[in-house]
Amino acid sequence: MRRYAPAAACVLALAAAGGAQAAVTVFGGGMAQACSAAARDGVTDPAAEQACTAALEGELMPARDRAGTYVNRGIIKLRRKEYAAAIADFDNAIKTKADLAEGYVNRGAAYIGARRFMESVVDFNSALQLGVPEPHKAYYNRGVAYQWLDDPAAAYLDYQKALELAPDWNLPKAQLARLGFGASVAPPAPKR
Template sequence: MRGFKLWLGGVALAGLTLGAVPADASVKVIGRGEGRLCYEYAKTGHSSEPGIESCTRALTEQALTPEDRAATFVNRGILHMYAKDFARALTDYEEAITLKPSLADAYVNKGVALVNLGRDAEAVTAIGQALELNTVRPEIAYYTRGIANEMLGNMREAYNDYRQAVALKPEWKEPQAQLRRFAVVPKNRG
């Protein structure tokens, strides 16, 4: 079940088959210059070497506010995830979190990268942090945590996470498809 693809508007998530996920996950960078260009590349929904280079130039050559610097790390991480370079993406998300520990979407994307790296227990923790920080895309957080929980064998938690994702975004087909694989069986009372 590995190989899930999920990107959080300028903040990306990558891994399982996420079907049609709303593509607004990047973190907006205000102003002009390489940081803004990096955001635009991340928003397009695919990796590109020029996009990654733009992000790197913004981080090394542009005077960014701490918030824009954190957002640029997230956006570069998204581009790395599109390129399936999950280790580099994870490094960028961790840099963003170091700069701005309250950036919930960095934790969601970190969780997705961790799922893709097979580090599911860490993913559950990262997603929990994103939810505590009130991520703007909780449906993605619950769905991703559902995947991680399922990979860990925590079926009840996975089921509940998929249900919550459906409750938050009923038109999103992927969590619905995951739920259809479950059968709720009453406990045997003995």
């Protein structure tokens, strides 16, 4: 029996933004588990993608594991900056299991890579509404999107929320510092 263990976000490193990546864990053996391990471990070679494809084409699995395998294959493609192909896999994951928050948060990251920032914000909102297991990563990702949308107030709030949820996480700290928002700096005024 396979078991699905949720993970959170896959962030693209655009400009000076850092990245945090996680995959959907599939247990129980077979190619789907190999695909899960490859995505979790940061593997990007064609053999890892082929393991995912073999699992999707040849293994019987519950909808949650099938959706997770699409997410994992999408992560492998995303890391290679194959944004359109990654988005297609995340679309398939969401079609398979519409309440899989990781599908939305990873598709949002791919949208950032494809410079489709408004669509990424919509996906991060969906992931947060669905209760993504690691919301700090969704807030961080959305902050990156808001930066690209030239909305420093919204980016600031999301980086602060990510930091509140994960106080030891260095990525939001680095973004806030890079943007000049230290502990003693007032947040930017909201866009009008």
